[in-house]
Amino acid sequence: MSRRTFRGGALAGIALLLFALTSELYHITDVVGVGVSTTYILVAAGTVLAATVVARLLRPRAAFVLTLLILLGGFAAYFFSLPAGQRAVFSLDRVLADVVALLTGLSVLRLAQADVWALAATPAPVFFTWYLALRRRYVAAATVGGATLGLLVLTGDAGPLTTLAGVVGVAGAVALGTLEARGGVSAQLDTFAIVVAAMIIASASLSVVPGGAAQPLLPDTNTPTSEQNLVQSNDQVNIEGSIRLSPKVRFSVESAEPRYWRTGVYDRYTGSGWVRSESDTRAYDGRLESGPGDRRELTQRVTARTQLESLPAAADPVELRGSPANDALVTEQGTLRVGGSLRENESYTVVSELPQYTPEQLRRSGDDYPNDVSGRYLQLPDSTSDRLRERTANVTEGEENAYDKAVAIEEHLESTKEYSLTVEEPSGDVADTFLFEMEAGYCTYYASTMAVMLRSEGIPARMVTGYTPGQRVSQNEWVVRGLNAHAWVEVYFPEVGWVQFDPTPSSPRQSAEDVRLESARQSNESGVDTGNSSTGEWTPTPTDTPAETDANTTTTSTSADIDGPQAQQSGANASVPGGAVSGLGENQTFSPTTNTSGGTGEGDSGDGLPSRESIGVGLAALVGLAAGARRTGVSTRAYRSVWVRVQGRRQTPERDTERAFERLEYLLSRQYRPRRPGETPRRYLRSLSRLGLDERALSVGEAYERARYGSGVSRDEADSAIETVDALVRRSTPVLGRFRS
């Protein structure tokens, strides 16, 4: 192992760390910026180049000052890129608050001008890290780079793979850098390989932080799922692989009519999920503005049945009454957020203003979108594939207006994709993968894909999460369970506001939920029913004319579009919204849900080959085991124990004699001691003969000398040497030897 090898390894470690760091930041520019990602690559590459040059020229102190200047310059650039309105409220308190928010899990993606932030934040750490690495100060380099990556870990932007890559990079740089400085040997390299393998396996199979972005790479079957994560975090939705349903009752709603109970709105698509951009969340202080157009009021009373981290309400809520109103927050997207959490049985009243519209109205609404809507809700990652745009164009071909396009997309998804809770988590862009490579998925896949397709057509759309209406237990009361958690899409229409679309096929979804609920009841899981919900569906008598579930009677005629399920249900089933018994209860949760899809018994398409992550972890384990075996000499010993017993094919008498002696030597090295490098065979055997070495071994030694140094041995002599060694080996094998000789 030369020092050069170690240096190469240490630099590779730092490079891996920088790659993890910049790939995360690149992802941000890709998601948020328009055409910024190319600039980002240039900036990052230029920084590395500059550091390479500067490492030859500047001393560390000067380089440090340079780094500070770059850092300040970056932040100045970010500051001046902010809109004037935000700059006006700039203050130290605000900066501190933002920093704290970032460090406690505010995703960078949710910052205003996140792309500029990423661009501004990149050069300084990348520059200094690479500079230090080239100056052979690997620990300092790892500290700088690791701290920056650590920041992204705290903000929740760095996923487990990236974090792991960074940690492995840091470990590699520090370990190999030390070996370079002190001069290492290959045995130490083996140890290092074992440690890294252990790191990878441990981090892949354990999760210290449940939820958030830190999920284990390997399936963990024991982590319970909870749709509460979806509702409580409210800031982002990660698209998961297989999920399962939670049958526990969350809350009940008293309302004149069933609606989708909305809890979260997401505007920024990241390719692997959604985040809610964040710049101005204010405290609730009275009646909210609802959207444009005609509105109809609906008053709901919601009672929490477990601790609740959200404020479910029909869109768009305008007024909140009850104790949660004191600390509720209003987001930029016009939704309500709970300040702390709701206790069990705590209740509140919310007044919503439902949009009033007819399909005709929507068809005529045009595309004169307000600036804040088109600026925020048309965002797509730069990396969004062309084939997705093309497919969308094909699907919506011939449709003139946004409404018909949305219906076409919705119908396309419903008709081409199967509903299944058991899917393999896509590794690339979710929408693209779902559209082209997957045959089945559940609501978040449908909703994400539809929203992305709409945006690609220039129609403002957003991802919405919440609950389906739930089980109707009386004339005006609905019980909502965890398995009712759902995701759908809202599309903006000028003069009307946000209109909801649900591209998820409803009947397979409901049957999945029914099965789950039934099995939960049979196995007596607690919290499945409350009060009268176990007695089954409340069915209105024919004379009861339930409130029209849709905003407007006219919409019921369009059976498969607006307000998806409700429209469908009420349309197809006239006055009996029976299908809404148990709405979709997938928990689009962030906890490490897995293939054990509870009692759904639904499609099992996600199984088959192990995922790439599993294969990667398996490879790491193999490397670690191999290094461990080499380190402890197990592999050599195992090989040798076979080797010593087998003479092998006969060759020349000389070669056979030499081989026989090699076997003898190995045997003696196990019985007595190994031959020292400078020790001749003759001296070795003589010194052992004083320790009781079998006399026959000496004759093998003589034959070996003749074969190797002299004029050679005859066939007979070679055979006799082989026989002698065979006999000695047999005698040294306790059981087998006695048995055979």
Next chain:
Amino acid sequence: MTDAETTTHGASERTALPVEETADLVSRISDNVERVIVGHTDAIEHILITLFARGHLLLEDVPGVGKTMLARSIARSIDCSFKRVQFTPDLLPSDVTGVNVFDQKTREFEFQPGPVFGNVVLGDEINRAPPKTQSALLEAMEESQVTVDGTTHPLPNPFTVIATQNDVELSRTYELPIAEIDRFMKKLRLGYPNHADETEMLGRVANRHPIETLEAVATTEDVLRARETVSDVEVSEPIRSYVSKLATYTRDNAELGVSPRGSIALVRAAQARAVLDAREYVVPDDVQTELPSVWAHRIRPATGSETGETVAQAALEAVAVE
């Protein structure tokens, strides 16, 4: 070391003695010498190896330990001529090689051979003579011939020089440079005899010195044939590679390592050592036994705490036997 000697005298038509006989011959000579010299069995063996491997020997020792007696005993045992040159500061080269003398009767110059013309030549206290005189002897060793006034006179065969160096009285001496020392196959120290040996020795010489009654046990012809035997000993590829690696080790771990001439000397000595063991091929043990006496004086160590001996020993421990 004398490559030239081989060519001068040719790999003649002389038939090699079988190894067993050679081994027997060596032990006969050795036993014979030991009748005079008490102890020093190893030294006698080394000298005989030098003799049969066509080399020359440097003895470094205090006066009076029996250097001359040893050389005379060997010469007498193999029935060959013995010459002795006492090197002094005023010794001239011609005092060693010989001079052309004008013969009044024949009116011609006649070559009067110097003391170097003997089968066994003892150069006593070689470091006392000026370098010019030293080099006259060293050239004779190298070439096995002497050139005086343009005429080349071959030296007798066999021809072996045993030079001694006094290392106690170093004033007014001319220390041999390493390049010259390199020409000696081996360098030995006899050292003082132990108590038992000295007692025994005193008993032998008290009345009549045994050298006077010592009889030859071999002829020069025997020696020349034995030399052929040594030349025929097989040196296999692993041995050659082993010697080369040992030499490389000394070059890497000393200020001045062993020259290729040193490697050749080691192989020759190992061949002779194999013959002593009645073996027709060299084994690593031969190399290891010969290495210290053949190489130690050729190595100039890098640090003051080391000596040629320690470097040679380190090489033996560090280099893996092939």
